[in-house]
Amino acid sequence: MRRLPLAATVVVLASTVTGCGFLGIGGDDPGDIQVYSARHYDLEEAFVEYEEQTGQSVDFIYGDDAELLERLKAEGDDTPADIYMTVDAGNLWNAARQGELTPLESPVLDEAIPDSYKDPQDRWFGLALRARTIAYNPDNVDPSEFDTEDTYADLADPRWKGRLCMRDETEAYTQSLVASLIDLYGRDRTLEIVSGWVANDVDIMSNDILLIEAVDSGACDVALVNHYYYARELDEHPNLDVKLFWASQDGAGTHVNISGAGVVKSSDAPKKAQQLIEWLASEGQHDFVDGNHEYPVNPAVEPEPLIADFGDFTAMPIDPEAYGRLNAEATDLLAEADYR
């Protein structure tokens, strides 16, 4: 049994190195505000900036949104969380529906965030905006080939056969796009559309960067991607052979979704939490969205230069309830259309 002492040595060493912090004995000094977040990018930078400006320290735990919500519910009144933050309108709607978020009365937020990007009962607030639209290879596609009214639906047309790449059906991006199409066209028409994509031999991939690389290499002509992944790739490889096309500009608009946050019902620092959300929606918008090339929700804030170059576009209105409620139906529809 020479190995058990070895294991014990590792434990003792680690305890010494971390000052027992890892056992929660010494513990980190908890910050003024604790955030449960499904969003990770640039959160740290934004929170450091916030602490410099206000002296309020912010700690966050990053995880899967659905799992963090279950944790929040199980912890109940004991929860250390003050803010719940997710990257999807459906999840925000669900957290509010389950009674985990508290309504805020805030003139700052009322002014900063358009009604379409927040809860009608003020329990959650959108903070960053992303679009899911067309990336195409200009060598193989002339942008005039796209239907400008129903761009997503038109990809089911046989002229796109063998030219499409899309994201897998387990991804929330795919589900929320299809949910918004169900909201727009109804279930039957949407099933026809998705079945049309499948009939066009759509190549399915498990992340957006792969999609963009596939368009760049000419393996696909057209892909549906989040605009910020394209921006990120363009930032790294300025010679990228990929262009962005704003979908459905003469119709319902391009599909968008929000990252947002709300104050947790059993927070012990609701005022401080509210101030942080207010800051993120106003002075902190640049710190929150620019690093990830997202669009600010606050109309008074300019998008960062790289994505400003993509030009203005009309966004499809977000109906969070529909995104939330129809998500299960979207998954079912994707399975029925044999999208995989």
Place this chain on the structure above:
Amino acid sequence: VTQPAVLEVGTGRSPRGRRGGAGRPSWSIFVVLVAALVATPVVAVVLDGLLAADEVTVPRGLGGMVVTTLGLMVGVGVGTLVIGGGLAWLVTAYRFPLRDVLVWLLVLPLAMPAYILGFVFLSTFDVSGPVQDALRSVFGRDVWVPDVRSLPGAVLVMSLSLFPYVYLMARAALVEQSAATYDAARTLGAGRGRAFWHVVLPLARPSLAAGLALVMMETLTDFATVQYFGVKTVSVGVYLVWKASFDFHSATQLSVLVLLFAVAVLAGERALRGRARYTQRGGRGQGMPSRRLTGWRGWAATALCLLALAAGFVVPVVRLLVWAVGDALSDPASFLDPRFGEYLANSLAVAAIAATGCVLVSLMMGHALRLGGGRVVGAGAQLTTFGYAVPGAVVGIGVLLAFAALDRALEGLGVPGGTGLLVTGSVAGILYAYLVRFLAPAYQAVDASFAKVSPSMTLSALSLGAGPGRILRRVHLPLVRPGVAVALVLVTIDAIKELPIVLLLRPFGFTTVAVWVYQLANENFWQKAALPALVIVAAAVVPVFFLFRQVRAADAVRSGG
């Protein structure tokens, strides 16, 4: 030092010696308590689902998911059995060039998590990867290539990353077999092949079954790899229903289906082990004599081992290294997170505690079983292996629910504050969930070693007046040391790689290397994720090296004896 081999073939239903005996009450109660502790989170999840549900929604394509799951499990089972079992036989029964090094190098793929191997595989061979790019530039863009993002692709990748489980168990079994048994078969006129099929293989069957069961359970609980490959297993189905419907309760009903699969795996393992138990007199064996392969046969054997090693370990490590170096060159400032040391210390400390705990508990359970105690104790011990077949996220939520109930109960009894934030305010919840998840690999390994200790040994010690504690320390522990070493390594590596449990239960300020990789990979910063991914691999290699020492020591004994 060859002793006459006496093979005891247990018959009927009393495989473990004094099973019929009353056992020692305190040891029996221990097993039952452990079983209850391990079952609690799973029971909590199932109850939560059943109580809250008003209707059961069956997701579309459920039948397809069941077929896919079966296909994947059979595929990976056959794959790991052929690769792992075949290689174990090769390195044990033969000597060939580099064999002494390869015998332990072949454990290395264990350090490569399937989700990392899967990503590297896809980024190399999928539509936008360099291989298909090259093919297109040579043969034009309509060149036909097999679909790599598919069930066969997933089977290949998972077999390559999981085969060491079978390899380790099979090799331990082959080494522990006493040469005398094999010699006896040969003396009685059996040829090498016949002795293998009729003596060696049946004797190794319990260990092969144990290794295979671990592989099956890993396959069943995998989320990440199967999603990369678009393979929709029932576990992914449950997760999808949960995420898509925003309703955990509706998913828990379906998770019962995953539990059924888990039960099937365990039942399969029992069936594969068979009713007979084989023990050998003459203590731990010194294995079969190995034969030298000469000429091209020898080099072919070397090539086979190298191929498995390259595909499962070397090539992905090189690719990760290339990415890491690329990242270091393009972005030297943010190359290494300053908190790197802290993340690593967290990973190692939690893994070491979990491994030590799981192995101690397994050892005591194996010991308790040996002392008797009847069917309840046997069933209890079986039950503890169940947690490994339950996905980490489900165990994590089960732990949350169980502690929430405990908290309410304590408050109901008038304890102010109840348990407070015990579960997510410290690493207690993580360690508990690790015990639930990883008791199985520890127990399988220890139990496989116990299975080869003759009951008469325990009985002799008892009749000579030794107490249970003394027997554990002086008789059982020395005899099952190979199993203990394997168990420590398996749990340590599993714990370092584990993600969903840590993600869900960690307290503020607690990050492990696996969480770090996840944060980067989730946002497709694969270049940046390459370095931490390599760190996970490196951290998992360390315990593998301790295993090497033991494998080599065993080898030395063989060649010396």
